[in-house]
Amino acid sequence: MQELSPDQIPDGWSRIASVYERAFEKLTIQFSNEALRQLEIKPGERVLDVAAGTGSFALAAARAGGNVLATDFAPGMVDRLRERIRSEDLSNIAADVMDGQNLELSDSFCDVAASIVGVIFFPDIARGLAELKRVLKPGGRCAVVCWGDPEKFEMMGYLKKAIQTAAPEFEMPAQTPVWARLCGHEQLKIEMMAAGFKDVKVTNMLGRLEIESPEDFWDDFTASAPPLEKLFMALGEDNTRRTGKIFAELVRGNCKGGMPCLTSEACIAIAVA
Secondary structure, eight states: OOOOOGGGSHHHHHHTHHHHHHHHHHHHHHHHHHHHHHHTOOTTOEEEEESOTTOHHHHHHHHTTOEEEEEESOHHHHHHHHHHHHHHTOSSEEEEEOOTTSOOSOTTOEEEEEEESOGGGOSSHHHHHHHHHHTEEEEEEEEEEEEOOGGGOHHHHHHHHHHHHHOTTOOOOOSOOGGGGSBSHHHHHHHHHHTTOEEEEEEEEEEEEEOSOHHHHHHHHTTSSHHHHHHHHHHOHHHHHHHHHHHHHHHHHTOOSSSOEEEEEEEEEEEEO
16 A cells, blocks of 8 residues: 555644645635636636635635535645635535545536645545546536646745755655646646546746745744655754754845745646546
């Protein structure tokens, strides 16, 4: 049996749902909004968001008039999304705990389906994409977002450089990160076509994460994903503190006037079932 990474286990994501939202939603919502724009959701259409996390896409789709079901395998993520639904008093969206590789939904369930940097974490990505297609009505539209060129993922580049400077003896994990198994324009298109989608169009988008305080961001960043928690536990408290100071310096040093920011490239696939 394949050993799962920390980011493929529900409990880890449940524990850090609110921290993930604070750290990353200002970035991922940019990709959600662009996917939503390209999908052109019509009022009353049934929309499914798979691996919805804390719900940036699902909430935006509901505000646009879709009848939305958001699913995630982590109960803590679903609980946080339900809190947000109640706070906005939205009646056209629901959230349920569900495994995106085995959706408890009928064939042809929805008009639109999406997974925004979600299916990329699945142990079986091909199965997750096949499930997205299965639950779509014939001719239904789908959006899948993965990360682009890992070399353009600034925060991870700065993290690696900061660790190497602060703790040169520390050995970084050698295995490919889970999120990098499906990465880039061409691979995303190939996997979508292999799942049976038609008219697959992929666009690249550079997102900007503005950071008012790199130090405050670092505090959230270290606990914003299960693999990062594991990494910093192995790195140790003192090395993590030194790494954070160097990371903040790198972020500020990259600022060409204005608020510090980090950029990340994403690939947005829009396809037809």
